[in-house]
Amino acid sequence: MNWLNIFAARLRALRGRESVIHDIDEELRLHVELETEANIERGMPPAEARRAALMSFGNFDGVRDTAYGVRGGGMMETFLQDVRYGVRVLARHKGFTAVAVLTLALGIGANTAIFSVVNELLLRPLPYRDAERIVMLWEVTPEGRRQNTTSRANFRGWREQAKSFEGMAAFSDQRVNLTGSGEPEEISLQLATPELFRVLGAEPLLGRVLADEDGRAGTYGVVLGHGLWKRRFGGDPQIVGKPITLNGTPYNVVGVLPPDFQWHIRQRSGTGRPAEIWAVLAMPPPGTGATERGRFLSVVGRLKPGVSFEQAAAELKTIHARLELESTYNKGYGAEVIPLREQFFGNIRKALWLLLGAVGFVLLIACANVANLLLSRVAAREKEIALRTALGARRVRVIRQLLTESLLLSVLGSLLGLLVAWWGIGALVAISPRELTHLQGVRLNLTVLGWTLGISLLTAVIFGIAPALEATRLNLNDALKEGGKGAEGQGSRSRRLRGALVVAEVALALMLLASAGLLVRSFLRLQKINAGFETENVLTMVLRLPAGKYPEDPQMVAFFRRALERVRALPGVRSAGMVNFLPLYGGLGSATGFHIEGQPAPPPGEGPGASVRVADAGYFKTMGIPLLRGRNFTETEEAEARGVVIVSESLARKYFPDEDPLGKRIKVFMSEEPAWTEIVGIAGDVRYDSLTEEAEPTVYEPHPELTYPFMTLVIRTNGDPEALAPAVRREISALDPDQPVSDVRTMNQVMADTVGRARFNTLLLGLFAGLATLLAAVGIFGVMNYSVTLRTREIGLRMALGAEPGRVLMLVLRQGLLLTLIGIGVGLAGALALTRVMSGLLFGVGATDPATFAAIVLLLAVVSLIACYIPARRATRVDPLVALKYE
Amino acid sequence: MTRQKADLLQGTLDMLILKALSLGPLHGYGVIQRIRQMSGEMLNVEQGSLYPALYRIEQKGWVSSKWELNETGRRAKFYALTRAGARQLRTEEASWDRLVLAIARMRQAT
Numbered sequence: 002m003n004w005l006n007i008f009a010a011r012l013r014a015l016r017g018r019e020s021v022i023h024d025i026d027e028e029l030r031l032h033v034e035l036e037t038e039a040n041i042e043r044g045m046p047p048a049e050a051r052r053a054a055l056m057s058f059g060n061f062d063g064v065r066d067t068a069y070g071v072r073g074g075g076m077m078e079t080f081l082q083d084v085r086y087g088v089r090v091l092a093r094h095k096g097f098t099a100v101a102v103l104t105l106a107l108g109i110g111a112n113t114a115i116f117s118v119v120n121e122l123l124l125r126p127l128p129y130r131d132a133e134r135i136v137m138l139w140e141v142t143p144e145g146r147r148q149n150t151t152s153r154a155n156f157r158g159w160r161e162q163a164k165s166f167e168g169m170a171a172f173s174d175q176r177v178n179l180t181g182s183g184e185p186e187e188i189s190l191q192l193a194t195p196e197l198f199r200v201l202g203a204e205p206l207l208g209r210v211l212a213d214e215d216g217r218a219g220t221y222g223v224v225l226g227h228g229l230w231k232r233r234f235g236g237d238p239q240i241v242g243k244p245i246t247l248n249g250t251p252y253n254v255v256g257v258l259p260p261d262f263q264w265h266i267r268q269r270s271g272t273g274r275p276a277e278i279w280a281v282l283a284m285p286p287p288g289t290g291a292t293e294r295g296r297f298l299s300v301v302g303r304l305k306p307g308v309s310f311e312q313a314a315a316e317l318k319t320i321h322a323r324l325e326l327e328s329t330y331n332k333g334y335g336a337e338v339i340p341l342r343e344q345f346f347g348n349i350r351k352a353l354w355l356l357l358g359a360v361g362f363v364l365l366i367a368c369a370n371v372a373n374l375l376l377s378r379v380a381a382r383e384k385e386i387a388l389r390t391a392l393g394a395r396r397v398r399v400i401r402q403l404l405t406e407s408l409l410l411s412v413l414g415s416l417l418g419l420l421v422a423w424w425g426i427g428a429l430v431a432i433s434p435r436e437l438t439h440l441q442g443v444r445l446n447l448t449v450l451g452w453t454l455g456i457s458l459l460t461a462v463i464f465g466i467a468p469a470l471e472a473t474r475l476n477l478n479d480a481l482k483e484g485g486k487g488a489e490g491q492g493s494r495s496r497r498l499r500g501a502l503v504v505a506e507v508a509l510a511l512m513l514l515a516s517a518g519l520l521v522r523s524f525l526r527l528q529k530i531n532a533g534f535e536t537e538n539v540l541t542m543v544l545r546l547p548a549g550k551y552p553e554d555p556q557m558v559a560f561f562r563r564a565l566e567r568v569r570a571l572p573g574v575r576s577a578g579m580v581n582f583l584p585l586y587g588g589l590g591s592a593t594g595f596h597i598e599g600q601p602a603p604p605p606g607e608g609p610g611a612s613v614r615v616a617d618a619g620y621f622k623t624m625g626i627p628l629l630r631g632r633n634f635t636e637t638e639e640a641e642a643r644g645v646v647i648v649s650e651s652l653a654r655k656y657f658p659d660e661d662p663l664g665k666r667i668k669v670f671m672s673e674e675p676a677w678t679e680i681v682g683i684a685g686d687v688r689y690d691s692l693t694e695e696a697e698p699t700v701y702e703p704h705p706e707l708t709y710p711f712m713t714l715v716i717r718t719n720g721d722p723e724a725l726a727p728a729v730r731r732e733i734s735a736l737d738p739d740q741p742v743s744d745v746r747t748m749n750q751v752m753a754d755t756v757g758r759a760r761f762n763t764l765l766l767g768l769f770a771g772l773a774t775l776l777a778a779v780g781i782f783g784v785m786n787y788s789v790t791l792r793t794r795e796i797g798l799r800m801a802l803g804a805e806p807g808r809v810l811m812l813v814l815r816q817g818l819l820l821t822l823i824g825i826g827v828g829l830a831g832a833l834a835l836t837r838v839m840s841g842l843l844f845g846v847g848a849t850d851p852a853t854f855a856a857i858v859l860l861l862a863v864v865s866l867i868a869c870y871i872p873a874r875r876a877t878r879v880d881p882l883v884a885l886k887y888e
Numbered sequence: 889m890t891r892q893k894a895d896l897l898q899g900t901l902d903m904l905i906l907k908a909l910s911l912g913p914l915h916g917y918g919v920i921q922r923i924r925q926m927s928g929e930m931l932n933v934e935q936g937s938l939y940p941a942l943y944r945i946e947q948k949g950w951v952s953s954k955w956e957l958n959e960t961g962r963r964a965k966f967y968a969l970t971r972a973g974a975r976q977l978r979t980e981e982a983s984w985d986r987l988v989l990a991i992a993r994m995r996q997a998t
Contacts (some may be wrong), residue, residue: 032915032917036917
């Protein structure tokens with residue numbers, strides 16, 4: 002109650018001094034009147050009665066002022082006074098204010114921008130009802146590959162046996178051709194069990210979500226994503242019930258999803274891009290053997306309330322151990338549960354915290370710089386402060402006033418910083434990797450503004466407190482005496498404080514530079530990886546044939562052969578070929594087991610395994626994949642199945658260690674009744690899944706052998722590959738005007754997308770480290786420059802006594818470099834501790850890579866040398882005569 | 889004008905004001921009058937001390953104030969004892985009694 006009253010009184014006081022004073026005046030006036038009347042009653046003449054009444058008050062104004070002080074006019078008004086005074090001081094020293102505000106704006110702006118990303122990705126709830134209960138369920142392969150898709154039989158087993166889940170849904174992405182009503186278009190379809198929408202807690206915008214009957218032949222139903230509905234159907238409100246055609250099959254639209262529905266699991270996605278349309282995933286009845294084979298399902302589940310994540314994970318493991326015994330296809334497979342947020346952002350979380358830490362460091366360096374500036378100003382203001390102290394201001398009062406100035410600086414810095422952040426967020430989104438689709442929603446929201454306000458208050462205290470304490474520690478007598486030694490007289494305390502700031506700046510900058518340096522080295526390594534093919538001047542695009550139009554395999558084979566013939570005939574095309582799944586395209590590939598002739602037939606699900614790619618002779622030539630031994634596919638083998646395959650080098654090494662694989666026959670289990678195929682060639686290894694993982698053993702089959710309805714064309718051009726895209730499109734539509742072309746990308750773009758996240762991290766951390774170094778350099782320069790100013794007299798004296806300019810130069814340089822060296826020492830210790838947590842972000846570089854550290858130390862030393870050299874040069878130009886007359 | 893007839897101990901003024909208000913709400917002038925009456929014309933509080941003390945006490949929450957019309961129809965600021973003020977008055981009276989008792993014992997001791 003008590004503090005509430007006081008606060009209320011202070012607030013009232015803030016409303017305006019005038020009204021409070023008026024209040025008091027009225028009260029006191031009444032008092033005088035009553036006293037006067039009493040005096041008159043006692044028999045005094047009116048005039049005298051009033052005089053006596055006023056007399057009894059003594060000093061009327063004094064009483065009023067005392068009363069006002071008690072009434073709480075004090076604190077708030079003092080604050081406003083301080084603010085007004087602070088504004089005047091800052092306005093008078095425009096240069097100082099501009100530098101300080103700019104420095105803070107950079108620090109605070111960078112912090113706000115990065116925090117808004119962290120907030121969006123790591124702190125804000127995901128856009129699903131009770132999102133913390135949604136988890137992904139995956140298998141772990143016998144080779145230890147995590148987050149692997151599961152089979153239909155296993156999904157059924159999980160769903161029927163698990164008690165921890167409220168619901169569970171399986172889904173699988175694939176591409177389909179949408180035809181009718183306009184241009185044919187290839188879109189991403191998600192086949193899902195109808196529970197998906199219940200598990201995610203999604204409500205439709207129009208119509209309904211999927212139901213079991215939507216999977217029955219004749220009444221196929223689809224749900225449209227909001228984007229597709231707007232783009233393709235113009236947001237038609239009557240869309241529900243209308244038919245659409247996917248891959249030549251008619252479907253009925255049963256509903257439309259709301260605009261904020263986002264659902265894309267990148268891991269093992271069959272398309273590598275968010276689905277735009279949903280249909281029911283067919284689940285064959287139990288007992289159908291085929292459901293045990295083929296792992297292509299992703300599974301999402303919703304935990305029952307009260308069931309912990311660990312319980313669910315343990316239960317799934319138990320169930321999966323049971324399933325392992327039931328089916329030979331499950332031998333060696335495990336299962337795992339992953340919370341949704343980790344699924345989305347697990348791989349970028351570390352990088353984001355690192356970036357947030359980095360901008361924190363930048364802000365600290367900015368604070369150190371501003372503190373430095375303020376300290377230098379202390380000298381200039383010591384007389385003012387001494388005067389105030391002499392006139393009776395208490396130390397706390399002066400500190401409060403100085404802190405108010407700091408606060409003003411940081412608030413101005415924040416305002417400008419918000420501008421920096423606003424611009425920075427735009428830039429962040431622009432350079433963000435493709436996989437971070439969630440970043441599109443980043444805004445300056447209230448949480449972010451609160452954060453900015455918080456850090457600006459905090460920074461005001463951090464950079465303001467030391468100078469304020471220092472300023473009020475002055476010795477009154479020394480300061481007031483004219484000709485007292487100025488700041489020189491402040492002695493070593495202040496100098497040590499400034500020295501400590503320089504050391505801290507250098508140390509922080511070094512830690513950032515070291516982290517950034519390691520990331521840059523990793524990134525360079527990443528780009529130098531030999532993925533097994535050449536990326537320059539290669540254009541790629543996906544063609545998917547609708548099943549209705551090309552029902553027989555030979556028709557598809559013929560179409561692609563004709564398409565390639567036309568493309569090869571185009572001017573500017575050096576070679577062309579095709580493959581079913583492009584290396585590093587960002588989605589699922591195909592893989593299976595195989596059987597080597599002459600070896601005992603492995604039990605189903607066991608035996609050697611390999612990635613399977615469908616390719617033609619032109620693919621190897623165009624991608625620059627070397628044929629190490631044997632021969633390429635022949636024209637005849639590309640036209641009809643002749644029982645030949647090419648295998649990769651690692652497959653040959655792994656499964657034919659002591660013999661010549663050429664001429665050996667294998668059976669690849671891509672179909673129910675695989676035929677024997679002969680190995681005719683050995684190709685170089687290609688990294689299909691990931692740039693950083695070793696290439697998997699791979700089998701290449703010609704198209705007639707294993708016919709896919711979709712293939713990716715690869716075209717090597719003489720000039721800019723993108724310029725050729727329209728011509729290729731024309732050739733395709735000349736062949737079939739209804740045939741869509743999708744994913745037109747150059748191989749360089751594919752590679753850039755692959756390393757997108759690494760580039761994002763490296764770019765940002767590099768930027769912040771550069772900013773930190775620049776600020777630290779400015780800081781060192783400021784301190785050294787100021788130090789030279791303080792020592793002008795001393796330097797002048799030395800020179801008058803015959804000191805060479807070279808010696809004077811060294812004198813100043815030595816001081817600066819000593820501080821830098823201490824900073825480097827401290828920074829190295831910090832960096833060694835810091836970079837250790839970066840291990841997951843590095844590739845091919847140790848967390849304590851000596852070369853990187855050496856380069857960083859050298860860089861920082863040179864920067865610091867330059868920052869010291871300019872003031873040192875100035876010192877050598879001191880004119881002894883002027884310097885000695887200086888005081 | 890008669891000057892103050894007994895010196896006030898530091899801190900006693902608050903208790904006197906609270907005591908005066910314990911008989912009912914008063915404006916500032918009335919507080920001085922009542923203290924004079926109640927003390928048998930022995931205690932005369934100066935205006936210069938009264939008002940700051942009143943504001944201080946008000947901020948502590950011991951009295952509340954309100955603008956009302958007085959007996960002659962003029963707007964005056966009336967102060968009234970709050971519950972916290974009544975409690976405070978009891979505490980201060982008790983400690984005052986102890987002090988008086990202690991001093992009396994000291995003087996009687998020979």
